[in-house]
Amino acid sequence: MSADRFRSPSFWFSTLENPVQPRAPLEGDIQFDVAIVGAGYTGLWTAYYLNQREPGCRIAVVEAEVAGFGASGRNGGWCAYYFSGIESLLADPNQRERALALQRAMFDAVDEVGRASSASGIDCDYAKGGVLIAGTSRPELERLRAGYDEMRGYGFAEQDFRWLDANAFAERARIHGALGGTYSPHCAAIQPAKLAQGLAAFLESRGVAVFEQSPVRAIAKGLLTTDRGSIRADNVLRCTEGYSCRLPGLKRAILPLHSMMIATEPLPDSTWREIGLQGRPTFADHRRTVTYGQRTGDDRLAFGTRGLYYYGSGIRDYFEPSDPAFAHTRATLLELFPSLSDVEITHCWGGALGVTRDWMPFIHFDPHSxxxxxxxxxGNGVAATNLAGRTLAELVLRETTERTRFAWVGHPSRQWEPEPLRWLGSQGVRRMGEWADAVEQKGRHAGMFGSIFDAFASH
Ligand SMILES: Cc1cc2nc3c(=O)[nH]c(=O)nc-3n(C[C@H](O)[C@H](O)[C@H](O)COP(=O)(O)OP(=O)(O)OC[C@H]3O[C@@H](n4cnc5c(N)ncnc54)[C@H](O)[C@@H]3O)c2cc1C
Structure with a gap:
């Protein structure tokens, strides 16, 4: 067993009040009504809503490591309204009405995470301070404005999306070079690992079985198998996101793309007076290669940038602080807040998120099998997993609701290309994004670089 297994997956894990003790693995052959593979937010919320709706339903969650080990315990803690791919659904007149309902359901999911966690006694540092996105160059600001106008054009109100000029933006956050930007109240900052671990403990207290250290090797109708046991269940649900490629037959279904994060030491009041972020709004600029940050519950800045795709759908669970990726993340943080140059970076980590070929999430359920x-x-799953969990629970209960009619239910995405095309493509698209960002930072339009990036990767 590698020593890595005992290291902390993220800053969020390493600052939990109590060190995580892995639960017992699955041993022997057991019968349940519903077996869920993966104890990230998707699996945990699905179990949560099933248990709420049908307390007598026998549910097992089977996790390869510990609850929240994947993206759910590593993310930026933006519990945000954004749904990947919503732009294309809204743009299609035939889909618009349901897409608008889906967007409103995402607004509600942000609140539901707060409601459900608080009703379950889970303190995950939830603070609904909204989200600020800055435009730090003219072209970036124009793209941001176009997206804002589009959303307002669909009928979303000032209360949903607000345009801020440079002064109004600076009242909320002093991001270097911000020429203006948007504010939406539909985002809460959370402590991700507290939510994942809290949900797992709550589920256990409600009689849901949570098996950890139990990688599932195979999934079939009515059956899942691990090295030391198996579960027979009428319903078997795979909630394995970026790790899905490790399961038989799924190598090209979901691409594991990494994202990298750093956290500073706790910052004094004087620094917060300087940079703003009162009320803990999350923040980003609008570069194509993605930034995201939050003021944590213990007054640090946690900040992330998009990382790499590794050849052959490789997944890295641990990174050395000397990894060059963190130099980029740190340099980007200093671009946004140059006054933090002397601040100590106390934590560096990364994780794999899951991307389908058309960047659209999916919920599949076959009532027959x-x-x-x-x-x-x-990379936008903190709130969406809650909506997914509620929807999947309804599908398992064979119900038809507004949620089960949303476009991601049954949505097919085609497979990713075989290697080396997958790796070459991801390298090329990434490079286009970097070039587009560099051109825009000089105040020029990104032209072809931007268009190619936008055609192949949206966020
Ligand atoms: C660094 C980073 C930053 C991010 N920031 C944000 C953000 O700020 N806001 C946002 O909305 N989204 C963000 N995301 C994305 C978000 O975290 C995910 O979309 C969300 O957590 C997905 O939850 P999940 O349960 O589907 O997947 P995961 O949390 O990845 O859970 C999958 C679980 O399945 C387990 N598993 C996998 N294979 C098996 C198997 N064979 N047997 C048993 N168990 C298995 C894994 O160990 C893992 O625990 C970020 C992601 C990363 C990596």
Whole structure:
């Protein structure tokens, strides 16, 4: 067993009040009504809503490591309204009405995470301070404005999306070079690992079985198998996101793309007076290669940038602080807040998120076989997993609701290309994004670089 297994997956894990003790693995052959593979938010919320609706339903969650080990315990803690791929659904007149309902359901999911966690006694540092996106160059600001106008054009109100000029933006956050930007109240900052671990403990207290250290090797109708046991269940649900490629037959279904994060030491009041972020709004600029940050519950800045795709759908669970990726993340943080140059970076980590070929998440459930699968949030899953969990629970209960009619239910995405095309493509698209960002930072339009990037990767 590698020593890595005992290291902390993220800053969020390493600052939990109590060190995580892995639960017992699955041993022997057991019968349940519903078996869920993966104890990230998707699996945990699905179990949560099933248990709420049908307390007598026998549910097992089977996790390869510990609850929240994947993206759910590593993310930026933006519990945000954004749904990957919503732009294309809204743009299609035939889909618009349901897409608008889906967007409103995402607004509600942000609140539901707060409601459900608080009703379950889970303190995950939830603070609904909204989200600020800055335009730090003219072209970036224009793209941001176009997206804002589009959303307002669909009928979303000032209360949903607000345009801020440079002064109004600076009242909320002093991001270097911000020429203006948007504010939406539909985002809460959370402590991700507290939510994942809290949900797992709550589920256990409600009689849901949570098996950890139990990698599932195979999933079939009515059956999942691990090295030391198996579960027979009428419904078997795969909630394995970026890790899905490790399961038989799924190598090209979801691409594991990494994202990298750093956290500073706790910052004094004087620094917060300087940079703003009162009320803990999350923040980003609008570069194509993605930034995201939050003021944590213990007054640090946690900040992330998009990382790499590794050849052959490789997944890295641990990174050395000396990894060059963190130099980029740190340099980007200093671009936004140059006054933090002397601040100590105390934590560095990364994780794999899951991306489908069309960057659209999916919820699949076949009522005949009882097999289900959910994923592909493309780095926007903290709130969406809650909506997915509620929806999948309804599908398992064979119900038809507004949620089960949303476009991601049954949405097919085609497979990713075989290697080396997958790796070459991801390298090329990434490079286009970097070039486009560099051109825009000089105040020029990104032209072809930007268009190619936008055609192949959206966020
Ligand atoms: C660094 C980073 C930053 C991010 N920031 C944000 C953000 O700020 N806001 C946002 O909305 N989204 C963000 N995301 C994305 C978000 O975290 C995910 O979309 C969300 O957590 C997905 O939850 P999940 O349960 O589907 O997947 P995961 O949390 O990845 O859970 C999958 C679980 O399945 C387990 N598993 C996999 N294979 C098996 C198997 N064979 N047997 C048993 N168990 C298995 C894994 O160990 C894992 O625990 C970020 C992601 C990363 C990596």
């Amino acid at each position: 009882g097999l289900g699968a959910v994923g592909g949030y493309a």
